[in-house]
Amino acid sequence: MFSARNGSGIFRAVRLPHCKSRSVSRASPNLTFVPACLPPDPAEVEELQRFVSNSKRLFVMTGAGISTESGIPDYRSEGVGLYARTDRRPIQHAEFVRSASARQRYWARNFVGWPQFSSHQPNKAHLVLRDWEKLGKLHWLVTQNVDALHAKAGSQRMTELHGCIHRVFCLACGDRILRSELQEHFEALNPTWKAEAFGVAPDGDVFLTDEQVRNFRVPACRKCGGILKPDVTFFGDTVSQEKVSFVHQRLAESDSMLIAGSSMQVYSGYRFALAAREKKLPIAVLNIGPTRLDHFASLKLNSRCGELLPLIVCT
Numbered sequence: 383m384f385s386a387r388n389g390s391g392i393f394r395a396v397r398l399p400h401c402k403s404r405s406v407s408r409a410s411p412n413l414t415f416v417p418a419c420l421p422p423d424p425a426e427v428e429e430l431q432r433f434v435s436n437s438k439r440l441f442v443m444t445g446a447g448i449s450t451e452s453g454i455p456d457y458r459s460e461g462v463g464l465y466a467r468t469d470r471r472p473i474q475h476a477e478f479v480r481s482a483s484a485r486q487r488y489w490a491r492n493f494v495g496w497p498q499f500s501s502h503q504p505n506k507a508h509l510v511l512r513d514w515e516k517l518g519k520l521h522w523l524v525t526q527n528v529d530a531l532h533a534k535a536g537s538q539r540m541t542e543l544h545g546c547i548h549r550v551f552c553l554a555c556g557d558r559i560l561r562s563e564l565q566e567h568f569e570a571l572n573p574t575w576k577a578e579a580f581g582v583a584p585d586g587d588v589f590l591t592d593e594q595v596r597n598f599r600v601p602a603c604r605k606c607g608g609i610l611k612p613d614v615t616f617f618g619d620t621v622s623q624e625k626v627s628f629v630h631q632r633l634a635e636s637d638s639m640l641i642a643g644s645s646m647q648v649y650s651g652y653r654f655a656l657a658a659r660e661k662k663l664p665i666a667v668l669n670i671g672p673t674r675l676d677h678f679a680s681l682k683l684n685s686r687c688g689e690l691l692p693l694i695v696c697t
């Protein structure tokens with residue numbers, strides 16, 4: 383399912399990790415899952431400022447990197463992402479649909495992780511993008527994240543490309559409920575079931591053994607008895623053509639593209655970067671580490687979203 387495109391390579395503000403004038407830090411506990419990096423340097427701030435000032439209708443796409451500063455780990459960051467730290471991989475769509483035991487395992491782990499996962503709050507980067515929308519700078523925001531942090535920040539001109547873990551729907555009849563409501567059903571069905579939560583993933587998943595999962599009971603759809611699934615595009619599934627077309631339309635109305643906190647490895651997001659390159663839009667990439675569009679981005683910045691974006695003056 384997942385994945386992008388580019389511009390002319392004018393600026394490349396890639397800074398060297400051994401620069402001695404600024405120290406690498408991971409000060410707050412919330413930054414546990416943020417890759418180490420240097421604070422923004424003035425040249426980088428100036429370049430992004432110029433990019434944003436020149437834009438009148440900015441199209442922004444965000445990924446897991448914008449939420450790591452809210453305490454949510456990503457999958458791919460070097461050293462701190464789940465792929466690097468663990469052997470955990472996200473559930474596949476076909477496995478979820480096909481296997482009752484896979485669903486039982488998914489929901490048991492999701493049930494345990496929910497109280498912590500649902501408590502995460504937007505950080506400065508989410509708030510800046512919300513403000514840019516209010517100021518008329520941001521034309522449309524597309525996020526690949528399912529954590530609802532942009533919605534919690536108050537963004538409205540936004541598409542959640544891969545859905546949102548806070549919503550659940552029935553695969554048979556389409557009935558929708560809030561994930562928080564489902565938590566109550568889980569508790570009612572499993573009054574004595576207990577398991578420890580640790581290491582919550584970007585989709586609310588946690589580690590549990592098969593032994594712990596075995597007795598967990600999963601509710602069916604209240605209307606038809608069908609299978610309940612998070613309103614999230616799992617790996618192996620595709621984003622609906624209607625949603626893809628809608629995002630392409632918003633991109634066509636925009637005059638520049640900013641990628642924030644994504645390596646754009648997943649095609650469902652990457653295709654919009656490719657479309658922006660075809661339209662010859664300027665593209666700025668703000669991400670710690672390499673991305674799939676570094677070779678065609680107009681500007682590449684290696685900073686934390688929550689540190690660099692608040693330094694940009696939006697008028």
Ligand SMILES: [Zn+2]
Binds near residue numbers: 604
């Ligand atoms: Zn149903």
